[in-house]
Amino acid sequence: MKTVVRDKQWAEKYPELGTEPVPTEPYYSDEHYALERERIFKRTWINVGRVDDIPEPGDYFVRDLAICKVSVLIIRGSDGVVRGFHNVCSHRGNTLVLDGRGTCPGSVYCHFHNWVYSDTGELIRVPDEENFFELDKRDHGLTPVNTDIWEGFVFVHLDPEPAETLRGYLGGVAEQLDGCPFHEMRLMQTYKVEERANWKVALDAQNELYHLPFQHHLLVGDAFVKNDKGLIRFQDVNLYNYHSVWSCENNPARSLPPLESMLFAVDDRAPIIRIPQMIGEFDFFVVFPNFVLLLFEVGNSTSYISYNLWPLAVDRTIWEIRMHFRDPGSTRERLQQEYFKCIIRDALQEDAFAHENIHAGLASRAKSHVVLQDEEAPIRYFHKVLEDHCGFYRNA
Amino acid sequence: MADAALPEAFEDLAPWLDWALEPERARTAKKVTSSMEELRALYDAVMPRMEEIIAYLDGVPSDDRPAPAHRLYLITLSLVEVSNLVEIYKRREVIEACDPLHFDPQH
Structure with missing residues (x-):
């Protein structure tokens, strides 16, 4: 003993x-x-799930950090990389993905005006794009959330510039x-x-x-x-x-x-x-x-x-x-x-x-x-x- | 030929087929709506057969069980579900715990 x-x-x-x-x-x-x-x-690394939750490209889950009034979309891109984004459309701020988890066919779209984003976060399609004023889609991708992985655990950090790396924090x-x-x-x-x-x-x-x-x-x-x-x-x-x-x-x-x-x-x-x-x-x-x-x-x-x-x-x-x-x-x-x-x-x-x-x-x-x-x-x-x-x- | 309800060697467990439930929440729901006598009856019938059941199920591929074997398997999960009440608490109501259905299984 x-x-x-x-x-x-x-x-x-x-x-x-x-x-x-x-x-x-x-x-x-x-x-x-x-x-x-x-x-x-808003200032520490928060675990939101595991990579096993989203094993395949296009798999995603949404995590509501209610205390921060923030919804985070974690998605495995078609390049295999797990990324985190604010779950908010760049057009009028609608909540983008409404279900808690799922798989998207390479892209996600907003239910409000059908703005479409790639599974790596770029804005790729805007209906009636010509009627906007000098809209450059490259400026309107999803807002990234700092996301890192340790031993398969996915963590996010809501500060755009975290004071510590995940590794240092752990x-x-x-x-x-x-x-x-x-x-x-x-x-x-x-x-x-x-x-x-x-x-x-x-x-x-x-x-x-x-x-x-x-x-x-x-x-x-x-x-x-x-x-x-x-x-x-x-x-x-x-x-x-x-x-x-x-x-x-x-x-x-x-x-x-x-x-x-x-x-x-x-x-x-x-x-x-x-x-x-x-x-x-x-x-x-x-x-x-x-x-x-x-x-x-x-x-x-x-x-x-x-x-x-x-x-x-x-x-x-x-x-x-x-x-x-x-x-x-x-x-x-x-x-x-x-x-x-x-x-x-x-x-x-x-x-x-x-x-x-x-x-x-x-x-x-x-x-x-x-x-x-x-x-x-x-x-x-x-x-x-x-x-x-x-x-x-x-x-x- | 219609499926037998349970594998032949376990046909005598047919009275417990209403415990062949999934997912977990269905077993929990049946547990909380059963009397202590009903829980004990399930336990007394299935517990003495467990070694025999385990040996039988080990001979069946676990990812592709025929329906009768799967029902038998689910009955063993129900035995596990009720065993704490029968063996440990020895009473139907666990006074100092939350409603078991408040634990909402997500998968």
């Missing part, structure tokens, strides 16, 4: 995080939400996970969960395991290594330039329910496929601000789940959950995946229930601060990075 079952070890590892309570106002303040729009979502996360075979894992299921909660409530609630033996005591409360009081201890916590990861080990003494026991009966012949980039057996990477990569082991293989927390308003969020598994080599493996999908989904339904109640409590303003213990250090770090960007208190 790699886990050191010890109290207050993360404050020792990261003394600069301090131990003070964390203010609650950022969870419900309209003013803070406006700062998040201007200083975070920093230690990219160094840790470079070469991780995400591309070998297929998207099995996406859930979109609309919640009446601030996006940070949903993220923070997931960003610790202190709650697991309580809130999820029936389903997964026993999943990870604990101390002698039955409380989970992380194997490790790592903080990067803006991001973080906590890691833990599976509890080898967990008693399995009958179906899980039957499905996961050890098959010594099956090759074990492990991802060397993993730190523990369950790694929870938070890529600031709103993207999570959760790597975990299923039977003899490794899988991952991603979360995108999409703010719709200060008190409304879409929690997008995407579950990825390797192509199953057998019926048993396929059912193991289904089992994990269902048990994680059901645990997340317990979380979703809690998120709205937590938000209601915070928004009531009964408490000016929340208190965090040592195993909640990743939340403390997230709020430090949040304030570093927003300066809500710095400028107060």
